[in-house]
Amino acid sequence: xxxKKRILRLALAILFLVKSSEQHGSGAPPxxxxxxxxRHSTIQPQTTPPPYVxxxxxxxxxxxxxxxxxxxxxxxxxxxxxxxxxxxxxxxNPDTIIGKFIAVPDPRSTQIISCRGDNDTVTHSNPExxxxxTFQWRAPVDFLGSIEFRATVAQGYATFWKGVESxxxxxxxxxxxxxxxxxxxxxxNTTPEPPVILGVRQKPTDAPLDVIYxxxxxxxxxxxxxxxxxxxxxxxxxxxxxxxxxxxxxxxQGSGNPKYVAAGLSMDNKMGDDSAMECVRMDNGRIRxxxxxxxxxxxxxxxxxxxxxxxxxxxxxSMIDGKLYCKFRRDTVSTVMGQTFDLANNKYNLMIVSGxxxxxxxxxxxxxxxxxxxxxxxxxxxxxxxGASSKLLLKLHGCFMLTAWxxxxxxxxxxxxxxxxxxxxxxLGGKDIWFAYHRILMVATWVLTVAGFILxxxxxxxxxxxxxxxxxITGIVTVILCFIQPIGAYFRPHPGTKKRPIFNWMHWLGxxxxxxxxxxxxxxxxxxxxxxxPQFSVYILAAFVAFHVVMHLVLSLTVCVSxxxxxxxxxxxxxMKDMMGQPRQATQIDRSIDAxxxxxxxxxxxxxxxxIVLFVIAMICLVALAPINDTINNIMGA
Numbered sequence: 266x267x268x269k270k271r272i273l274r275l276a277l278a279i280l281f282l283v284k285s286s287e288q289h290g291s292g293a294p295p296x297x298x299x300x301x302x303x304r305h306s307t308i309q310p311q312t313t314p315p316p317y318v319x320x321x322x323x324x325x326x327x328x329x330x331x332x333x334x335x336x337x338x339x340x341x342x343x344x345x346x347x348x349x350x351x352x353x354x355x356x357x358n359p360d361t362i363i364g365k366f367i368a369v370p371d372p373r374s375t376q377i378i379s380c381r382g383d384n385d386t387v388t389h390s391n392p393e394x395x396x397x398x399t400f401q402w403r404a405p406v407d408f409l410g411s412i413e414f415r416a417t418v419a420q421g422y423a424t425f426w427k428g429v430e431s432x433x434x435x436x437x438x439x440x441x442x443x444x445x446x447x448x449x450x451x452x453x454n455t456t457p458e459p460p461v462i463l464g465v466r467q468k469p470t471d472a473p474l475d476v477i478y479x480x481x482x483x484x485x486x487x488x489x490x491x492x493x494x495x496x497x498x499x500x501x502x503x504x505x506x507x508x509x510x511x512x513x514x515x516x517x518q519g520s521g522n523p524k525y526v527a528a529g530l531s532m533d534n535k536m537g538d539d540s541a542m543e544c545v546r547m548d549n550g551r552i553r554x555x556x557x558x559x560x561x562x563x564x565x566x567x568x569x570x571x572x573x574x575x576x577x578x579x580x581x582x583s584m585i586d587g588k589l590y591c592k593f594r595r596d597t598v599s600t601v602m603g604q605t606f607d608l609a610n611n612k613y614n615l616m617i618v619s620g621x622x623x624x625x626x627x628x629x630x631x632x633x634x635x636x637x638x639x640x641x642x643x644x645x646x647x648x649x650x651x652g653a654s655s656k657l658l659l660k661l662h663g664c665f666m667l668t669a670w671x672x673x674x675x676x677x678x679x680x681x682x683x684x685x686x687x688x689x690x691x692x693l694g695g696k697d698i699w700f701a702y703h704r705i706l707m708v709a710t711w712v713l714t715v716a717g718f719i720l721x722x723x724x725x726x727x728x729x730x731x732x733x734x735x736x737x738i739t740g741i742v743t744v745i746l747c748f749i750q751p752i753g754a755y756f757r758p759h760p761g762t763k764k765r766p767i768f769n770w771m772h773w774l775g776x777x778x779x780x781x782x783x784x785x786x787x788x789x790x791x792x793x794x795x796x797x798x799p800q801f802s803v804y805i806l807a808a809f810v811a812f813h814v815v816m817h818l819v820l821s822l823t824v825c826v827s828x829x830x831x832x833x834x835x836x837x838x839x840x841m842k843d844m845m846g847q848p849r850q851a852t853q854i855d856r857s858i859d860a861x862x863x864x865x866x867x868x869x870x871x872x873x874x875x876x877i878v879l880f881v882i883a884m885i886c887l888v889a890l891a892p893i894n895d896t897i898n899n900i901m902g903a
Contacts, residue, residue, distance in 0.1 A: 298380030299360060301350050301417040301427060308423050315426035316344040317418045319351070325435045325585070329406040331367065332434065334414050337397025345394035348419040351387045352380070353402060356411040356433060356551050357579050362386065363412055368401035375400075392422075404436050409476070410583045411435055411552060433550045435585050438476070474498035477505050477518045477590065481650055488615045488651040490637035491797055491892040495650050502619040502635035504528040508646040511597050513608045514580075517544045519619035522587040525629045529559060529616035530606055534638035534654040535726050537561025539616065540601045542577055543569075543629055544591030552582040554593055557628075558602050561726075569627050572601050589619075612642035615651060636794045658724040659795060663888040665717035669710045670743075670783030672881040675813060676874060677706030678780060683820045686860035687867065707751070707776075714747045714783075736789040739782050746779035784810065787884075797892035802884065809880045816873050820866060827861040 297303060302310075322333035336351055338344040355361040365384040369375040375398060376390040387400050402414075411433050419425035478498045481487035485507040489500030502523075505516040519526030524546055529539040536559055543555045558571040576599040581592040599606050606613075616638045622630035640654040684699040693701035718740075753772060758764040784806070791802045887893065 297350055297417070298362075298386065301352075301415065303348065303350075303417060303419060303425060308425075310417070310425055310427035313426075315418065315429050316420075317346070317416075317426065317429050319414045319416060319429055319431035321414065321431055321434055323434075324432065325437050325441065326404045327437055327439050327441060328404055328409070329439070330404055332402050332404060333399055334402050334431070335397055335399040336416055336418065336429075343396075344420060345396065346389075346398065346418055347392055347394060347421050348389040348425070349387075349398075349416055351400065351414060351416040352385060353412050353434075354415050355408075356413055357554075357582050359415075363408060364405050365403050366400055367403050370398050370400065371395075408581075409436055409438065410581045411550075433584075435583055437583075437585055441585070475518065475588065475590075477503055477516045480507070481505060483648060486615075486643065486645060486647045486649065486651060488617060488637075488639055488653075490617055490635045490653070492653055500635075502526050502617045502637075504615055504617045506615075506645045511609065513595050513597060513645060514592065515542065515577075515595055516590070516592045517542070517617075518588055518590045519544075519635065520588050521619075521634055522621070523589050523619040523634055524621050524623055526589050526591075526617075526619040526635075527557075527629060529618070530608075530613040531616055531638065532614070532642070534614050534616075534640065535561070536616070536636075536638075538602075538604075540572065540599075540604075540606055541567065541616075542593070542595065544582065544589060545623075545629065546584060546589055550584070552584060552589070552591065554579040554582070554591055556601070565628060566624075567628055573599065576601075608645050612644050614642050614654075615639045633794060656795075658720045660888055660891075662717045662720040662724065663790065663796065664885045665713045665720070666783070667787065667884045667888065668881055669713035669717070669747075670780065670787060671809060671884065672877055673706040673709040673713065674780050674783065675877055677703050677710065678776060679816070679820070679870070679873065680706070682817075683824065683866055684870070687863045689859050711747055711751055714744055718744045734789055734792055736786055736793055739786040739789060743779050743782040743786055746775050746782070750775050750779065796888070798887055799891075799893060802887055805880065805883055805887075809877075812876060812880075816869060820869055823862050823865060823869075 316338050317336065318339055320335045322335075326332040334351070336346065336349060352362045353364045355363055362381045362385045365382070366377045366387050367384070369377060369387060372390075374389060374391055374393060374395050375387060377384045378386050378388055380386045389395070412435075413433055414431040416429045417425060417427045418429050475498055478487070478495060481495050485505050487495050487503060487505045489495045489503035491501065494500035495503065499520070500518070501521060502519045503517075507514045507516075515528065517526045517528055525543055527541050527543040529536075529541040531539040538561060539559045541557045541559055543557060545553050545555060547553055554577055555569050556572040556574055556577055557567050557569040559567045576596045577593050578595075579591065579593045581590070583590045595608065597608050617635065618632035618637075619635040620630050620633045622633070624630045638654050639651045643651055680699050680703045685697075688698035691698050696704070750772070753768070753775070757768045757772070788803065788806055790796050791798045791800070791806070
């Protein structure tokens with residue numbers, strides 16, 4: 266027999282080796298309120314994709330309204346639920362539980378408990394298998410922004426998935442029109458209580474402005490783009506600053522479904538050496554707030570690692586109807602890159618930008634949607650709407666380039682190509698009529714181009730690229746070609762000399778290349794954020810190109826027909842045949858009279874010139890009055 270003492274020692278050893286475990290068949294334990302772990306001994310969550318999803322009856326819910334939240338498995342793949350814990354969490358502060366649950370589908374198997382607040386969590390009340398479950402959750406009345414429903418769902422004691430998440434849900438104001446979606450299809454043989462579908466209220470005829478615009482006239486400083494957009498509440502991007510004592514609260518909003526909207530504190534109205542604050546929409550739908558430092562016209566342009574992130578504190582954020590919104594506080598005094606930003610005692614130019622892309626994970630992309638700066642430094646405690654910096658130089662640049670490349674260059678090239686044997690015997694300043702006007706028009710093109718180039722250099726403070734838009738590159742090539750054209754013309758060889766054909770070809774190629782590039786550069790300017798041109802400008806430019814090409818074709822055909830009228834002759838107005846220099850003697854004609862069809866060519870010129878002038882005037886009006894989209898929309902709406 267085994268001695269009793271040995272049996273006792275063996276029993277005690279077994280007891281010491283046995284690990285204690287807790288089973289929570291009546292619901293999640295209090296310790297699971299924050300991390301949602303069920304405390305099933307040392308058992309870890311599954312790492313495979315969960316067989317459960319969380320769906321909501323609407324992607325939006327108004328403050329104080331009820332939302333239906335369904336936990337279950339996808340349709341066609343029923344997986345029963347053993348246990349669970351479900352909560353609504355703020356996206357920006359994931360540890361914050363928000364809202365209240367007011368109803369459960371079956372009180373015998375589910376229950377409402379209080380973790381951080383009253384009735385803010387639902388969990389199981391027994392370990393029996395359950396079908397898909399739909400709960401009613403009430404949104405708080407004092408919160409606006411993004412939330413998500415998060416759960417841990419257990420299929421059995423040893424099998425559970427943590428971090429089952431719903432899509433983002435936006436809590437919106439009571440006057441917002443919202444849409445609904447059906448809850449998750451239930452598993453077989455179950456009939457959950459029918460969800461309460463939220464009623465959709467009609468939006469008032471005169472809906473109040475977004476919250477960021479409220480108080481711009483009397484309680485906070487507001488600045489938006491385009492000009493005069495704050496009064497109508499339709500800014501592409503807007504920043505607002507509210508000061509209460511020594512607390513500085515900023516709001517940012519960008520429209521048009523931007524990837525980011527950002528504001529900068531600057532000592533001037535130029536980008537660079539500024540402290541920026543970025544409201545960024547992440548790929549997973551969450552919204553983050555960052556600070557960064559900008560660099561003037563050089564890589565990396567903007568970098569977050571050079572700016573402390575703890576100088577701002579996010580309060581609210583949302584993405585509603587394509588509008589990205591952040592509300593946050595910034596420390597009254599902060600130091601970035603060795604520069605002290607004292608919001609109370611210093612004045613700053615406010616900058617507002619937005620874009621639709623990121624350069625990489627840590628940098629925003631080009632400000633492709635909005636860019637503007639205040640015209641002068643402002644005390645942030647100022648109340649009212651700030652004015653933008655002057656765009657006079659920018660507009661003059663555009664007007665000069667339009668006049669040069671749509672107007673004077675087009676007319677000058679046309680005269681040189683088709684009117685050399687027209688107005689024979691008449692001169693202006695001792696030169697043939699066609700050459701005199703060609704020279705006047707091309708000198709005007711040169712002067713306007715150089716002046717426009719200088720104006721834009723002064724406006725942007727030097728060379729500046731424009732993101733993915735090659736406008737600056739094609740523009741500088743156009744200016745270079747234009748600049749050297751008159752220099753080459755001044756040193757042109759005499760007719761009949763050996764080098765004259767080389768000059769002819771170089772002058773022809775340089776002039777036409779500059780003209781084509783100049784027009785292409787104007788097309789690209791339509792897509793520049795700073796230009797603020799309406800998109801239909803492209804159609805006006807396309808109509809100009811079509812008209813210009815058709816007139817060249819008609820005049821070229823006229824020259825061909827003119828040649829056919831001459832026996833053994835040629836007309837020296839046909840452009841490409843003059844490129845070789847000395848004309849062939851056997852085909853020489855009488856130069857003392859106008860070439861055939863000169864009257865028709867004059868008629869075409871009398872049509873071409875005023876139409877070109879109209880195109881130039883139309884585009885100059887669009888540049889001078891930009892932005893005019895809102896005005897046009899109001900007129901059309903009326």
